[in-house]
Amino acid sequence: MSAVETLPARPAPVSTRFLRSELGMVFRRRRNQVLLLVLAAIPVIIAVAIKVTTPTGTEADGGPPFLFSITGNGIFVALTSLTVVLPLFLPLAIAVVAGESVAGEASLGTLRYLLVVPVSRTRLLAVKYAGALVYCLVAALLVAAVGTVLGALLFPVGPVTLLSGSTVPYSTGLVRLLLVALYVAAMMAGLAAIGLFVSTLTESPIAAMATTAVLAVTSQVLDSVPQLDWLGPFLFSHYWLNFGDLLRDPVATEGPIRGLLVTAAYVLVFGSLAWSRMTTKDVSS
Amino acid sequence: MTAPTRLRKLRWGVPIAATAAVAVVASGVLTAEADPPLPPKTAGQLLVDVQGASVKGLSGTVVQDSDLGLPDLPYAGTGGGGGAGLASLLTGSHTLRVWYAGEDKQRVALLDSLGETDVVRNGTDAWLWSSESNSATRFRVPAGGAGAKAADELPAGVTPQQAAETALRALDPTTSVSTDGTRQVAGRDAYELVLAPKDTRSLVGQVRLAVDAETSVPLRVQVFPKATGDGPAFSVGFTSVSFEVPGDEHFAFSPPPGVTVTEGTLPADPPGKADRAKAERAKAERAAGAARTVGSGWTTVAILPAPTGEPDGAAAAFLEQLPRVSGSWGSGRLLTSALMSALLTDDGRLLVGAVGPDLLYAAAGR
16 A cells, blocks of 8 residues: 555545555455365365265255266366355355455454555445446356366366256357356355445454354345245345246246346445445544 | 537537437337227127137247235145246246147246246156256156146246136126237237126226137137236236147156156046046045135135144144134234235135125124
């Protein structure tokens, strides 16, 4: 954070220096790198485990979706991995990054220096959120990419069987996988907005991370209680698995669009809450 | 950064406004469309139109909701061969995609969050595909025959058409038929046809059919119980629909590589609805010895012999939950829900009807 560099001229409206410095901070932090490593390890573990043991059976007998398709086509390593990281590992990583964003600076005492440079609090918040968004994207794409590469190395690749039972060329399958990864990243953007707001409430980054992670798990628990099924459509985690609709033939758009709209609503509400809190709070440390 | 406190507090108005905006959009107030103006039609005209409706093709998404107030069923075998996927239709909410291009080209896909069960009919081939069990079953449909619909593999009431047919079959002097203005369903203008049992002892309050103004195809069927004033206990309707004939690619199913294909068998003599019904009745009678009905119209009570043999663990536990009842007719266990009641007597009879328990007791005592 070099304040001197940004001082001379009013920063150009599209200056990306602040964003680049934030991204550098997010991706250079050892903790965040370790989290990415853990995420990347999931497809490795799945691929190697399947290669060594070759499970027999079908999904109906238990096990995560797509698991039993891996031996037939390596691309399913990526899809299985995305399904496996979605409930916990991925939200945890996002909670850490988003919870850290503002509270981390506050706890280190660097927030007030940041606020001295001629950058508005609004812009600071936007850059913090953008940093978390890029992390969401990188995390989801990383899992998909490692899964694809490892799947191609250890298992045969070829035409991909979609959920509808029709078969598409491998290249089309890769496009579908990319869409799934982008959808998963977009779903995490909602959680990141919640984490950003929580992060503006406290000066303890650990508290912000834990709260965000707990909210992510709570949302999923509430969604799985049959007596509370009226609540489901309002929960942000309710739409995470809608990426399955991208693997049908033809693609079913209603489910994913609904997921994106609800996520957008969460981003709007918690983003504006974070903004109100950020622009009105007294920064003393 | 030192704005007056009052001004700073105002900033909290932004998230409040954002939340309000989201709530308004989510509640659908903005997107709710006024009931469309359509030339008035009498109930009789609508009935004739619905029964004569035929389209060359359609495709769309159907959402089916069951809120029957049934206890969780331990298992629900439909015998359709679809496994858990199709049996799950009896409870909860389900989304299906349908394609139709004439009698011999049909496809129904039951969507699961990361799975799909498809029934595809294309000419003389019919396929049942389940992504979860990664299996495909092929049925041969005899050429030339009127043909068993692929959709017949699914439990009744899966599509609005099937549900409407079932409801219309109940039409007789015991039903009062009326219209109730117009509605927007799946973005299309529709008339609302209301069927209500005249017999007040029926648990069914009314059945509402939304009939497409242009094609007369039923777009939505809702069944309201008499007891509660809230929403329908059962509803099935399109959330989006197109009446263009879908392309052949939707009906071309070839089993993916690596999938085990089994050959299924259709009932021995499938063609023809009447024959089918007769065959089914004969089969039921054979199995039953004495299946019969008491009463008529909406308050018909079916008396069937209870399934023989010891129930297995899950079924026995399920039966244990049901309250024991007894009377001059004997004793047994009673299952009640918003739309139907069932009585399993200790002497091995199963009584089912869309009526309250008293009518079942009366039927049992006869």
